Amino acid sequence: MDRREMEISRREFFQKAALSGTLLFIIGPKVKDSVAQVTESGETITHHYAMGIQVDKCIGCGRCVNGCKIENNVPREPFFYRTWIERYVITVDGDVVVDSPDGGISGFPETKEKDAILRSFFIPKLCNHCANPPCVQVCPVGATFSTEEGVVLVDKDYCIGCRYCIQACPYGARFLNPETKTADKCTFCYHRLAKGLVPACVEVCPTRARIFGEIGVRSSQLTRFMRFNELQVLKPDLNTEPRVFYANLDGAVK
Amino acid sequence: MDIIRKIWNALPFPDQTKRLLIIFVFFITGWLVVRHHLVPPTFGQRGYYRAAAVDSIAALPISFVGQSQCVECHVDEGAVKTASYHRDVSCEVCHGPGAKHLDDPSANSLLPAKERTLCTVCHSYTASKPTGFPQIEPLTHNPADPCIKCHNPHDPKPPTTPSACGACHGEIARTKSVSHHASLECTFCHQTQELHKISPRAAIPGKPANRDFCGGCHSRSADSPKEIPRVDMDSHGDGHLCWQCHYPHYPEAL
Numbered sequence: 001m002d003r004r005e006m007e008i009s010r011r012e013f014f015q016k017a018a019l020s021g022t023l024l025f026i027i028g029p030k031v032k033d034s035v036a037q038v039t040e041s042g043e044t045i046t047h048h049y050a051m052g053i054q055v056d057k058c059i060g061c062g063r064c065v066n067g068c069k070i071e072n073n074v075p076r077e078p079f080f081y082r083t084w085i086e087r088y089v090i091t092v093d094g095d096v097v098v099d100s101p102d103g104g105i106s107g108f109p110e111t112k113e114k115d116a117i118l119r120s121f122f123i124p125k126l127c128n129h130c131a132n133p134p135c136v137q138v139c140p141v142g143a144t145f146s147t148e149e150g151v152v153l154v155d156k157d158y159c160i161g162c163r164y165c166i167q168a169c170p171y172g173a174r175f176l177n178p179e180t181k182t183a184d185k186c187t188f189c190y191h192r193l194a195k196g197l198v199p200a201c202v203e204v205c206p207t208r209a210r211i212f213g214e215i216g217v218r219s220s221q222l223t224r225f226m227r228f229n230e231l232q233v234l235k236p237d238l239n240t241e242p243r244v245f246y247a248n249l250d251g252a253v254k
Numbered sequence: 255m256d257i258i259r260k261i262w263n264a265l266p267f268p269d270q271t272k273r274l275l276i277i278f279v280f281f282i283t284g285w286l287v288v289r290h291h292l293v294p295p296t297f298g299q300r301g302y303y304r305a306a307a308v309d310s311i312a313a314l315p316i317s318f319v320g321q322s323q324c325v326e327c328h329v330d331e332g333a334v335k336t337a338s339y340h341r342d343v344s345c346e347v348c349h350g351p352g353a354k355h356l357d358d359p360s361a362n363s364l365l366p367a368k369e370r371t372l373c374t375v376c377h378s379y380t381a382s383k384p385t386g387f388p389q390i391e392p393l394t395h396n397p398a399d400p401c402i403k404c405h406n407p408h409d410p411k412p413p414t415t416p417s418a419c420g421a422c423h424g425e426i427a428r429t430k431s432v433s434h435h436a437s438l439e440c441t442f443c444h445q446t447q448e449l450h451k452i453s454p455r456a457a458i459p460g461k462p463a464n465r466d467f468c469g470g471c472h473s474r475s476a477d478s479p480k481e482i483p484r485v486d487m488d489s490h491g492d493g494h495l496c497w498q499c500h501y502p503h504y505p506e507a508l
Contacts (some may be wrong), residue, residue, distance in 0.1 A: 059384065063375070063376075067347075070350075085275060098369075106375065107376070107378065109380070110380050111381055120381050122382055143303070143304075146301075147308055148300070153311055155307035157304075157307065188337060191316060192314075193377065197318075203318050203320055204318065204346060207342060207345060208342055
């Protein structure tokens with residue numbers, strides 16, 4: 001090919017650059033507009049929900065597990081939880097024993113490893129509403145997804161019950177609902193958020209171990225929690241970017 | 255037929271391409287029809303999912319209405335509770351979800367059972383609960399009576415000031431009771447005002463400040479019972495604080 005054909009004069013280059021710049025300037029904001037969500041009343045949704053968990057406040061009473069099941073019609077029998085509590089017992093020999101009798105729904109009995117405990121505590125768990133959700137990636141039909149607010153939801157009318165997402169979740173937060181035969185999990189009580197309420201587990205927590213709010217809203221409890229605590233997330237090495245943040249998380253927790 | 259043949263002949267492609275085109279048109283139309291039926295109406299409006307699913311999840315009914323609703327009608331209970339130990343314990347934790355009660359208060363009573371388990375789910379002792387959380391041993395703490403006979407559930411302050419530090423520091427008390435320091439009173443090492451037992455954070459107890467405190471019993475020259483093991487205060491522990499190596503509530507010679 002003749003080299004000259006490829007070359008453009010400096011003048012031409014600037015003309016084209018100016019033109020495309022102008023075009024981008026005109027189109028740019030338009031593109032953005034079409035992505036942002038506008039509600040019926042005309043306000044723009046800018047929520048970015050997240051939860052904070054103060055591990056040293058949790059008393060393992062299981063009111064959250066119970067409240068969640070009631071609020072979300074989760075089957076009462078064991079093995080189906082949208083949120084549950086794990087008890088960690090670290091013995092003086094360095095063994096880590098984790099138990100969660102019935103998800104902690106009726107509290108916890110006294111530990112058996114009584115005389116050899118080094119330390120022990122409760123860890124509330126739930127869907128982490130990852131910004132990078134592996135479950136969403138594997139869904140073959142688009143029945144699970146992140147909303148604009150960062151909440152990961154399941155479309156139960158569209159889910160085919162293939163269980164891929166249950167396998168993909170590194171936190172074990174999903175289960176197959178035995179009634180609907182579809183994937184099920186925590187929604188951050190999306191239906192409550194829509195009505196201006198906090199999730200049921202947060203409402204019933206007696207010690208404020210759970211804090212709910214929006215990231216980036218200045219005066220919220222969550223922002224204060226995030227500013228004044230050293231935050232950890234579960235399995236950070238998986239790069240899922242969870243939106244459930246833990247304070248005072250012990251290194252033994254997985 | 256003639257017209258079709260004319261058009262067929264007029265098309266400027268070879269015959270076999272024309273036949274191929276027909277098959278193409280057939281398949282593409284077929285695909286479009288199938289796609290139209292399989293892809294739900296609102297799919298893809300906001301992302302790779304059914305936009306209608308978000309709205310149907312948001313529209314689900316709630317069960318827990320939140321404490322702020324209850325206190326609008328039950329002003330007295332609300333006022334009593336906000337000034338009590340139970341200020342962070344939401345009404346519906348004990349009374350159950352209130353949505354139905356709000357619809358018709360008299361038809362849907364929320365009076366909770368008077369059983370002790372209502373309270374012990376939070377207050378029974380386990381070693382895993384955080385320091386300072388008030389705990390009792392249900393088997394020995396006034397087992398004959400319902401809790402609310404002595405404690406007003408909306409303002410549960412104990413009828414008398416607790417005599418034992420272990421009422422709130424159960425784990426420490428239990429640990430110490432099986433340690434070499436079992437015979438030492440808590441108050442020997444912690445100067446405690448009576449107010450601490452009523453309002454813990456208003457009067458924080460003192461703690462031993464230096465090595466000499468322990469030396470009072472353990473130094474070679476100490477005037478203490480001779481069965482107490484002695485250490486050379488000048489060299490032992492390299493001048494570090496004793497409790498950097500020995501847990502004071504369960505001291506071990508390692």
